[in-house]
Amino acid sequence: MMPRDLLERLTGLLGPAAVLAEGPDLEPYAVDWRKLFPGKPACVVRPSSAEQVAGIVRICREAGAAIVPQGGNTGLAGGAVPDASGTQVVLSLNRMAAIRNVDPVGLTLEAEAGCILKVAQDAAAAAGRLLPISLAAEGSATIGGVVAANAGGVNVLRYGMTRSLVLGLEVVLPDGTIANGLRRLRKDNAGYDWKQLFIGSEGTLGIVTAAILRLLPRPKHSVTALLSVVDPAAALRLLELAQDELGDQISAFELISATSMQLVAKHAGLKTPIAEGEWFVLIEAASSLAGLREAAEAMLGMAFEREIALDGVIAESGAQAAQLWALREHVTESEAREGKSVKHDVSVPLTEVPRFLHEAGEALAAGAPGTRVNAFGHLGDGNIHYNVLVDHGHDPNVVNRIVHDMVAAFGGSISAEHGIGQYRVGELARYRASTEMELARRLKRALDPESLLNPGKVLLP
Ligand code: FAD
Ligand code: MLT
Ligand code: ZN
Numbered sequence: 001m002m003p004r005d006l007l008e009r010l011t012g013l014l015g016p017a018a019v020l021a022e023g024p025d026l027e028p029y030a031v032d033w034r035k036l037f038p039g040k041p042a043c044v045v046r047p048s049s050a051e052q053v054a055g056i057v058r059i060c061r062e063a064g065a066a067i068v069p070q071g072g073n074t075g076l077a078g079g080a081v082p083d084a085s086g087t088q089v090v091l092s093l094n095r096m097a098a099i100r101n102v103d104p105v106g107l108t109l110e111a112e113a114g115c116i117l118k119v120a121q122d123a124a125a126a127a128g129r130l131l132p133i134s135l136a137a138e139g140s141a142t143i144g145g146v147v148a149a150n151a152g153g154v155n156v157l158r159y160g161m162t163r164s165l166v167l168g169l170e171v172v173l174p175d176g177t178i179a180n181g182l183r184r185l186r187k188d189n190a191g192y193d194w195k196q197l198f199i200g201s202e203g204t205l206g207i208v209t210a211a212i213l214r215l216l217p218r219p220k221h222s223v224t225a226l227l228s229v230v231d232p233a234a235a236l237r238l239l240e241l242a243q244d245e246l247g248d249q250i251s252a253f254e255l256i257s258a259t260s261m262q263l264v265a266k267h268a269g270l271k272t273p274i275a276e277g278e279w280f281v282l283i284e285a286a287s288s289l290a291g292l293r294e295a296a297e298a299m300l301g302m303a304f305e306r307e308i309a310l311d312g313v314i315a316e317s318g319a320q321a322a323q324l325w326a327l328r329e330h331v332t333e334s335e336a337r338e339g340k341s342v343k344h345d346v347s348v349p350l351t352e353v354p355r356f357l358h359e360a361g362e363a364l365a366a367g368a369p370g371t372r373v374n375a376f377g378h379l380g381d382g383n384i385h386y387n388v389l390v391d392h393g394h395d396p397n398v399v400n401r402i403v404h405d406m407v408a409a410f411g412g413s414i415s416a417e418h419g420i421g422q423y424r425v426g427e428l429a430r431y432r433a434s435t436e437m438e439l440a441r442r443l444k445r446a447l448d449p450e451s452l453l454n455p456g457k458v459l460l461p
Helices: 004-014 024-030 050-063 117-126 143-149 232-249 258-268 292-305 318-329 331-338 350-367 396-409 425-431 434-447
Strands: 043-045 067-070 089-092 099-103 108-112 166-172 178-181 207-214 221-229 250-257 279-287 309-314 345-347 372-378 383-389
Touching (some): 004 043, 024 043, 024 089, 050 067, 050 166, 050 178, 050 207, 099 117, 108 117, 108 143, 117 143, 143 207, 221 292, 221 318, 232 279, 232 292, 250 258, 250 318, 258 279, 258 318, 258 331, 258 372, 279 292, 292 309, 318 331, 331 372, 345 396, 350 372, 350 396, 383 396, 396 425
Parallel strands (some): 043 089, 067 089
Antiparallel strands (some): 099 108, 108 207, 166 178, 166 207, 221 309, 250 279, 250 372, 345 383, 372 383
């Protein structure tokens, strides 16, 4: 039970409607999307301004109550939910959801942290511009969450991670200070670029209350194709051909295994329109110049001539493109419906992906027989979701160790885009050099010496 005076002070600051103290209303804020980390909030607070966020931080700091910032709670590393102690305050940004400004000439969009990513994408599109952060959770994920997680998604190979799209941030620090860096400048070398510290810090260093994001001109034409290939090595040859023929117009290059497609068919009832295969590649290219479709058709022809692709289709309409994308976007949910999986959001050097997939498969067959691999992801940037379907007879720690040791052997990362949260906090300490971990702890101590923000996430307590 949270201390009465803390509840009274928070209610006094925010009003009773913005403080959830008990009952079923708390549930959506208490458990992560994967239902791996059932937490117990002391309460949930829903501020409507940066000033209110700052007031909450000051009150909680005086009361010694930790704060867990939460956006859309779609994170896959358990970073946005409290522990089970009943002492942590969940601070939801979902009432701070305004789009403040869209500048189609200066190519900027300013939004509050709780703004849903899809709403921001649509605001950019309405102005004829593109906000190229695209992930299957975009209907619930928030601007603050994608900044705090430095989210990746399907367009990274062309536009970079969220980090590369952030121009300015407003952040409430663990002492209640509001740091306002909401500048729309493309170039600003005046002093430390401190916003970088908060991008990808997963709510452990500061609370993002607003952001200014960089927009791109919206390409007039796009083309989407689904091809089947014999193996990941052929998928890489297809990437090379696509780069030769479509250049930097490629905006997505997704690898999808047969297992992924079987799960989507089983749980979402969606089937691929091309002949069955072992591996599939979904390619999207976009450009404002004419001739994109012709170039894509020529590329497809070459892929067949050179026996790189077994089968393939180019979407004839926006609706058909959406059908092809639905196959990819339903993989995560279909996997969740299939049962327990040990997720690995890994990246290895791009050209090593085929060998990694092979070696990791061999190691799992030897070390964790009976597991099934659901491999898919953003091949174009070397990020594979190497998710291992397990049953009660498998030890997730054994599976984790096999896969992450293999990632380390390939010089890869154990978290390409989902972050560490609480899900991988032990793994980070194991695979990152002690000097890097000590530097991270120093930064945490400098900004949040009382470990007020999101304790237990990213860094071991
Ligand atoms: P939350 O889950 O609420 O929070 C995420 C982290 O950020 C937590 O540590 C939280 O404490 C912190 N946080 C949230 N808001 C703030 C704030 N305002 N200030 C400070 N800290 C904050 N991710 C990818 O990168 N690429 C993908 O392709 C992808 N696909 C997904 C598909 C599905 C179906 C699902 C369910 C998730 C997927 N994700 C993906 C993961 C998730 O959508 C992203 O991590 C997203 O950025 C989380 O946004 P959110 O608003 O839900 O954040
Ligand atoms: C996605 O790309 O769909 C998610 O990041 C992957 C996952 O669910 O593991
Ligand atoms: Zn992903």
